[in-house]
Structure formats: structure tokens, C-alpha cells
Amino acid sequence: MVDDGVCYKSSSGPDRDFCLDQDIGPTLNFKPRGGLARALYEKQQTDHFLSQFDKSQWYHCDLSKIPLDLSSKFIELGPDDETIKFLQQSEEKSDWILTQIWHSVVKAFLGWFMTQTSINGWLQRGSMFVLSLQQFLKLLRVEDSWHKEALLDLGAGDGEVTAHLASLFDKTYVTEVSTTMRTLLQNRGYSLLDIDSWHQTRKFDLISCLNLLDRCDTPNQLLAQIKTSLKPDGLVLLAVVLPFSAYVEAGSRDHRPTELLPIVGSCFEEQVKSVVDDVLTPAGYEVVSWTRVPYLCEGDLQQSYYWLDDVVFVLKVAN
Template sequence: MTAVAFFLIPVSLLSSIEGTKVMYSFSNRRGRGTLARTIYNRVLEDEQHRHDNHSYWYFVKRSNLPADLCDSFLQLDQDSETMDFLENCYEKSDWVFMQIYHSVAKSLLSWFMENTSINGWLGRGSMFVFSRSQFTQLLDIDEDWKEESLLDLGAGDGEVTKMMAPYFNHIYATETSKPMVKRLNDKGYRVLDVESWDDGSISFDLVSCLNLLDRCDKPLSILHSIKKVLKPGGHVIVAVVLPFEPYVEFGPDNKPTEKIELKGHTFEEQSVSLVRDVFEPAGFSLVRFTRVPYLCEGDLETSFYVLDDALFVLKLSEKG
């Protein structure tokens, strides 16, 4: 067996060689025993997730919402594309030595590179917010619907952009991480400068701002810039992790210059506050909203990470 072939042996195969002897043979040795236990616990956890429809990822207590938000709520659930993403996460976590390599490389690179750029350089940590099917439900469109231009702000490696791309002739993106910019270019998306995307030279039918408002320095300015570039009749999709905890990866103290203060503590309370205290004052009105899991590829310890996303479809307010 070559070194490369051994490097790519999944843990599912390791555990089947001579029963489970390979996985547990190191249990009496502290370091390798810890690794074996970590993998074993993850495999058990994965099996539980495979038999779970994760309905709680999508649940909102409608009785805690005002009438207009309740009427705008779209109930989604775990569909086949979401399950495909999770299966891919399970499979990638099984590549034990690749995950060890990523862990070591990340520890070394973190001395001089931000986490987003590390993931871009290593080709790991892809995200999932919604499927193509869920996207069409959010916009209330069919598979034949087509518009001219999409702008995905803070697009990362473009895997989420890919869900929206088939419905537009031209795909634009912004991203501050150079390794991620390369990945976006490799996918054929046109990456706009983060300082001039809102100069008015291009307008867009849809602007997506997914999990960016809590990770950027000037979230309120971004919302006002979106208004400048949105075509009449266009829409905005905004995803925000709740509870709201701003963190600026590229900032000196990791705190944003512009602060968003949300009222309440529950998912429902903060969702209402986003609409009333952030989006409406910025000149947007709510079309539709839902709750989805914000999924990220995992590592040896867990196959995927998940946060709670409030997802909003907005349009320009008639009041301006």
C-alpha cells in the first residue's frame, strides 16, 4: 500500500479491518487512545444525525411573533440537498489523516493568517445556508425563472453562491480573503473590489448578504450601500446568526465600528428587532422570513458545525 493510499483511508474502513481492532488498539496509549475515542464518539454522533430530520433547526414559535412577521414566515425543512451536504461532511470527517493535516496546518498558519483565509488556502470549511429548492421557495419562483445579475457579498468560497447562480446570467461577488477570491475566480464569478462595489456602475436584481452583518466593520453602511445598487423591484436576502454576537475577523480588536443593538434574547425576539430596528430604518420592508441551520464542514471531532440563522427576503420600502 502506498503512502498516498494510506493517507486517504476513511475511518469507516479502518474500523472494519479485523473487526474494530484497529480503532481500539491504541486505547491504552494516552495520545492515540484519545484520538480513537474522539473518532468513535463522532461516528456515534453521525449515526444519530443520519436518523434525525432536525426539525428543531427550522422551528419558530409563531405565537411569539407579531402578525405581519407571522404571515411572512415560510416553514422550511431538511431536504435532499441539505442531507447531501451533511453526508459529504460525514465522509470528509472520515478521512482521518487529511483532518490531522488540516489541524496541524491550521495551527501553524493561524500565526499569520485569518481563519477564513486558512480555510480558503486548505480548501476546507465550506458553508451551507439553503438549497436550490429552498432558494426558489424563498423568492417564490420556479426553476425556469431567470434574471440578469446577482451580487453575493462576502461570498467566501462560493459554495452558497452556487445555489443561486443558475438563476442569473451574471454572477458578482465580494470577498476580503485573497485565497477565497481565488476560489471565486476559479468558479467563474466576477469579484468586485470591496471598496467600490457600490459605486453605481453596476446594479443588481438580487443582493445576498449572508452571515456578513455580524462579521463586518460597518453593517449599517452595507445596508445603505445595498439600497444604492439594487434595481427597482429587486430583492435582498439577508442571513444573520442569532443570538447576535458581532465579531470582526480583520479588525484590530474584533469589534465593529458600527454597532447593531438588538432587543430581546430569543430567536423570535431578535428576529423582530432586526426587522423593526435595523431593516425598516435602513429603508427595507420584509417580504418573507424563515429559520435555517447555518452549516459548516467539520473536523475529526465533529462532522459539521451548526448555528441558527434568521433568513430574510427584503425589498425596498415604498417609503424610501
């Protein structure tokens, strides 16, 4: 969480918060009457703040708090054309008032017997954005002509994030727990693998595991399975939401995972160091490069889009 900031609940999933580092600005004495009118007025105020917000802050990291051997591998990114396009599309969708009202009503009803992820898949809303194609290539330090055979995206959701990487590979494989999301992935033409046996199928050039460790019941087991599923020169693209907060959406009565990752630290940079020292290194991985990006999510009647802080690593198996 951000100290002295304004914190809101994110629509990207249960128990995930996003924060704004400052107030949304002065509000007028005028307060419209009626629930919908107030909601639209407050959304206008929030969206005005978002339009003025310095988005370069999303990508900043205080490297003085990071050991030199890790800080030297940091690659600073910024909001590129694909990122801005996602934000603009989110703003447009958020202004579809009747659609947003319909989504709110359906979510309230389906929430009694469906997970948030499945509801989003059924409504085809709440798409995410992590990295653009050019940001991914920059993080890998490769040319635009870079191309490989097989990509596996674990927990691929609706496939929107996967789509930014898929063009670089001959074949794209995916896994996903949600039934509604699996249907969307198959409609995109991706090869759907079983969530329990994907690591027994073949070897991959790149395995992407984006914002899954904090929603996984056995994250250490997942990291071990990824390591054995890579080709000899294979890479892992790993994104982790920080501050780290584990939450299992389904299959756990108290929503706590079976395996708790020992990630500690009072700020983003300290938690990055802990992820490397306490999770990735013991699991047998070496950091090739890393960065900080916003984990973006389409908005609703409250505001146009949401975000969380993501650390994104490119990893290889340690020698």
C-alpha cells in the same frame, strides 16, 4: 445560546458557537487510550447523535412570539435533497482521518499569521450551506423558470453557497476579503468586485448578504450601500446568525465593529423581531418573506458537521 443545552465551538469562524438542545446520549464506561483513539471514539458518539437528531427542529419557529404582520410572511422549509447531500458529503469528508489530521496541523501553524477564513480557503475545507436552489425559489414564491440578469453575493467565501443561486442569473458578481477565497471565486468564473467600490459599479437584480452583518465593521453602511445598488424591483437575500454576536475577523484590535447593531431579545423569535424593528425598518427595508434554516458547516475530527441558527429574509426597498 440554548438554555440547558450542550454548547460547542463552531469551526465556521472565531467566536461563533453552535448548540445542541440535548445531550448526545449515554456514553459507555469504555474509554479508549491515546489522544487519537479518544478523539475518534468521541466523534463516533457525537455522529451517532447527529444521525438520530430530528433535523426538522432546525426550521421551526414559534410564531406565537412574532407579531402577526411579520409571522404572516414566514415560510417554513425543511431538509431537502440538496441539504441531505451536503450533510452526507460532510460525513464522508470528516471520515478522511489522515486528511483531517493534516488540516489540524496546518491550521495550528498557519493560525499565527492567517485568518481562519484564509486558512479554510487555502485548505479548501469548511464549506458552508445556507439555502438550496429549491428552498430559495420557495422563499421567493416563484416558479422554477424564474431568471434574472445580475446577482451579487457579498462576502461569498469559497463560492459554494453562491453556486446554489448562480444558475438563476446571467451574470454572477462576488466580493470577498480573503485573498485565498478570491482565488477560488475567480476559478469558478465569477466576476470579482472590489470590496470598497462594488456599490459604484452597476445595479443588481438580487444582492445576497449571507451571514455577513455580524462579521462586518460597518453593517449600517453596508445596508445603505446595498439599497442604492438594487434595480428598482431588486431584492435582497439577507441571512443573520442568531443569537447575534458581532466579531470583526481582521482590521480591529479588539475584534469589535465600529457600528454596533441594536439587536436584542432572549430567544430566536425576539431577536428576529428586533432585527426587523431595530435594524431593517430604520434602514429603509420591507420584509417580503422570511424563514429559519441551519447555517451548516463541514466538520472535522470532532464531528461531521456543525450548525448555527439562521434567520433568512427576502427584502425589498420600502416605499
